Amino acid sequence: MSATTAVAQAPQGWVRRFRNNPTSLVGLAIFLAVILAAVFAPWIWPVDPLEQDVVERLVGPSLAHPLGTDSFGRDVLARLLHAGRISLLIGISSIALAMLVGSAIGIAAGYIGGWFDAMVTSLLDVLLSFPTLLLGLMVVAMLGSSVENLVLAIALTELAPFARVARAPTIALKNRDFIEAGRALGFSDLRLVVVHIIPNLISDVIVVASLWLAAAIRTEASLSFIGLGVKPPTPTWGGMIREGFENILDAPWLAVAPGLAILITVLGINLLGDGLRDAIDPKVRND
């Protein structure tokens, strides 16, 4: 039972370590601010992101339009805030999907072992060897670009890290005494996995999720920039940069503003992820 008690005690330790690290707190603050800005977009800046104004096209930053207008005369600040909703929605959903499916695959491979494990491991290696962006690009190009397909494609590119991180501890745990004891008591495999294995690897999986969320948001932006994102006129950060890039000489803010939005969001999540990893995983705490 030692492993379960270790889990019960863990939170206090890592919360304290997390709180003592100023950079992780900055990351958390940025991430929360971005989420709040996206959720409350219509109240923060009550302007329709789709409304066009032919007279006010490509106007520089002003009081009425703090970030200027785009080539259709749409308010860039409103578009930026609404784009955040789509980018975060796709990023978080794809990570949640990759986390569920990937960890399930990893746990199954580790728990069942044998040829099944060998097969899954080599498939994962193959998946890992694909360039993320190209894999996503190929899947979206074949399926068509909608929110669901983007989530699916990005989740596929990020399955492998979750499966890996869930598999290793499962192998270590399944031979431990408390699992043997559970088996002797006649517990089903499902119960052993859900009650005794998952709680022991959940913190590792969450760390991986926070680190890969940044990558998911970047991949979504890259796909949108290439032209495979959610279809216009729905604003996305990558799509705004794509449109803004066409007017880079006359209106550089069109590309710079969403570019900085992505950068700040991803940097915040990376700081948060690094902080979580340092706080939770004692092996790498010194890195």
Added chain:
Amino acid sequence: MGEYLLRRLALAIPTLLLTMSMVFILARVVPGDPALVILGDQASLEALAALREKLGLDRPLHLQYFDFLAGILQGDLGRSLVTGKSVWLELLSVLPYTIELTLAAILLGVLFGVPLGAYAAVHRNQWPDTLTRLFSLTGLSFPAFVSAILLLLVFAIELRWFPVISAPKMDDPLDRLRHLALPAMNLGLLMTAYVTRVSRASMLNVLGEDYVRTARAKGIGARAVLWRHALRNAMIPVATVVGLYLGTMIGNSVLTEIVFNRPGLGKLILGALNLRDYTMLQGLMVFFAGFIVLANAATDIAYGLIDPRVRYK
């Protein structure tokens, strides 16, 4: 060593086969009809049937699979649906631009990343370390196309130090270098961020090892311990991790080439996407996937050359 080399190469064959099968699955079995993707919703049934026949999509799946593998074995990646030219030849014609760009980026990344990471590790938790970590995390957070656009804005559009569009004359070395500078700087900066982070972690690990303590105890100067004992050993994992970075690097170079409008594999992919050139896309996937598998094998072999222990695992 010969045996190890053969063993490692043999190991790459099943991986290569699996990888190619995955490309096939992605291209054919993913729901969605390639003919429909190419021709669009408005296409007539006859046109769709004709294209399916032309692409061999009307044949049984297992025969398509064997044709696909046989083609790859013969070095045949098919013909572009749009130009009718061999995919392999189109690929080769722009490959030098991409190779030039990636090599320059790796060079910059190692040149700046390794010393920066080592320096940060030695000065751990002091301000140079904090600054370095912040720099590398920022670099890792940049989507490649955002950093590319910022560099383009500052150095090409505002300062006019470099040309805006990067299609160099291949026979003029100076012109090539001028056109290479900004794209290479972009990719190099991102690579530096990564190498710095990895070098720092690896160096920290090595600095805690017994042999470093022993070297210090023997009275060897701090500088010699650092260079001769620590850094050389710290570089072994860095080499492997840089090999693993290739996948990300390919994605980044695609985005960089698109922003700088530079010929290369990235623009080839973008063109294939816009024109729905499905065979070209599939051929490019085969090429990249094969390249990565072979590059990983090469990294392992290099690893075996550096570290004899690996060979006997």
